[in-house]
Amino acid sequence: MKNYENYKLEDFLLDERFRIWAVQPEPASDDFWTELGKHYPDKRMAMQQARELLLTWNQTGSELTEGDLEKQVTRILHSTETSSNRAYAFKFTQTWISIAALFIILIGLGWTVSRKMQYKQPASGYSQYVPEATVPMKEVVNKSGRKRKVSLPDGSVVSLSPAGRIRYAAQFISNRKREVYLSGEAFFDVKKDASNPFFVYAHGLVTRVVGTSFLVKTTASKVEVLVHSGRVSVLAMKDMDNQRDRNTELLLTPNQQAIFSTRDNLISKSISSMPLELIKPESQSGFVFRDQPIHKVFATLEKVYGIPIVYDSLLMEKCALHVELSNEPFFTKLDIISQTIGASYRISDGQVVVSSEGCE
Amino acid sequence: MEKDLLLWQKFKNGDRAVFEWIIREHYRTLFDYGKKFLSDRDALTDCIHDLFTSLWERHSFLGSTDQIKPYLLKSLRNRIIKEKQRSNHFIFMEQEDELFLNEEDIESKIITSEYTEEKKKQIGYVLHTLTPRQQEIIYLKFYENLTNDQIATVLAISRPAVANLLHATLRLFREKWETLLHTVVLFIASC
Structure with a gap:
């Protein structure tokens, strides 16, 4: 046992065990320090003061709000981003009436690549998937430099990134479907409506919302779908009408990711590169x-x-x-x-x- | 720490997810610490921004570390000192020791916590009478909970020097606090 006889305030402050106890008392350490106080009554004052100091110093408030923090993190990520290596910071909110669904869609931008794609796969461009204008369509193009919010008729909200473009029927719910055609990058907040599923068409891949939140990222050669919560099904566009042979349809659960190759229309399953915690660990001790x-x-x-x-x-x-x-x-x-x-x-x-x- | 070593290695290999994690994990600490030197919020966030972007640019050339937090604190500290020297170049060269400015800072922090107002004022008052260097070491040890080794890294002094400075600082703190408490007691008694 250490010699506490000559302990002064500063010695208590610098004692590792004392510090841990002051901030997070546990029954065992409680007993130890109470016993010590009984043994050296003249140390009680110093112990009390040291504990108060440690507690005061430990509860420091930060001036930085969560919003400011998020802004600064985004700013750093943005400045360090290269076109081939983009990282997205995304957050979604979930309310009791709407399930936040977020899809970020990036259509490949390389000029040569897209040219090549057009020749090779005439069916993979955005315009190819926009239905014939037999029904009145609405189109929103974000020409500004900032994200733009678009409210859809069903109450869903789209946050469209610069240069992003969406099209949807003016009569939004038809044939018990809600359908959106996308190019560029967007963030969807989809209102839950089980009887009218929500579809996003992008670059040869259909993403169907079964009541969930997820991310879609598209480049010239592939489409990535990453699930945050609930379930999502993905299907190659060419198999859409083929009810019997839907062998490319994949069901994804949270933190799983589908990678769709536009070249061979194949979908493979993987895991998000940075899976999020879906729930907190059950036990107190966490991890x-x-x-x-x-x-x-x-x-x-x-x-x-x-x-x-x-x-x-x-x-x-x-x-x-x-x-x-x-x-x-x-x-x-x-x-x-x-x-x-x-x-x-x-x-x-x-x-x-x-x-x-x-x-x- | 093994965890830090591994994370840093992944960051050096260009792992964006880990880079983002490092920023999120340490941003607040850097901001709160930097605020002690640099009261201008925008200048500070610029400094932290530049710190991280330069780390990312040089990620493959960086050495390894198993102490990410002290490494970042130290880098920020150097950056701010350089920045201050640059902007004050024509006026005067600030002494490094005079950098730890905190007129209302520590006091306001303490006041927002839950302890009795009187106690907090006393603690804040005593802290103010210490030198900036002494205040900084208290901050690193008790606010940021760094180990002596980590403080040695941040302040670029030896580990025994840290232990020495800490002990001397806290002794001085106690003496001043005792004097203050004594004065208060006398004051009450004389009323």
Whole structure:
């Protein structure tokens, strides 16, 4: 035991154990410091003062609002962005009447690429998918330099990025469908209406909202659809009318991603490069694992991120984890876990597949 | 920290998701710390912006670190000092020690917390009588909860020097606080 006899205020302040207790008292540490106060009554005053100081210093408010923070982060990301390597920061809100759906659609911009595409695949341009003007259509083009909000007749809201373009029928709900044709980039806030599903047509891919929120990102050679919540189905446009042979239709769950190749009309399933937490971990300790069997660790990750993790539970029965994780990205968590237990993983068909030779 | 080492490695490899995560994770800390040196909000956000964009530009040439937060704090600190020296060049060269400006800052922070007003004022008052360097080390240790090693990185001094400075600063703080409490007690007694 340390010698507390000569402890003064500053010594308590610099004592690691004392600091932890002052900020986060636990029964065990409570007992320890109460006992100490009984043992050295003359130290009680210094302990009390040290605790007050630490608590005061610990509750510091920041001048920066969430909105300012978001603005600054976006600004940095924007300045560091290159055309081939765009990262999107997106947030969506969910209210009880509307399910926020967000799709960001990027149509490939490279001049030569798009020229080539037009020759090769005459059916892949935006104009090709806009239906013949047999019904009155409305078109909105954002020529400004800022995002522009467009309210659709059903109450859904589209946030159209610069140079983005959408078209939809003036009689918006028809044949029990709500349909939007898109080029450029847009953010959709779709009002829930189960009897009239919402369709987005972009670059050869149809994305159908089953009651959900998701992201669509389009380049000349591919379309990416990333699900945030609920379920989304994606289907190659060419198979749209083929009711019996919908073999390209894929159902996606949160944090899963479909990559559609416009070249061969194939859709493959993957995982978002930065999966979001869908729910908070159930237990109080969150991602802090103290000697937890591996199946519990994987179960927590599966639940929070909604991504299936496949592993040999028998082989890995003895694998236990003692590691403190918090809010690092999903794949960093996986890296840390697999390094700790000497396993490896790969992504296959929207799942994480863990390989391990077992633990002793 | 192993986690930081791994994240930094991914960032160096050009991982945008990790870059964004690093910005989100540390922006507020950098802002709050920078505010102590630079009261001009716009100049400060520009500084932080430039810090991150220059990191991104040089990401593949950066060395490795397992201490992301102290590394960022140190880089911001250097940036602000350089910026200040540049803009004040014709007037006078500021002493590094005079940079930790915080007239109302620490006080207002403390007042917004839940502790009794009187106590908070006392603590703020005592803090003000310390030198900027002493205030800064208290800030890094207790507001930002950095370890002595991390403080050594930020301030570019040795670890024993940090321990020394911290202990001396806190002793001085206690002595001043005791004097103040004593005065207050005497004052009440004499009423």
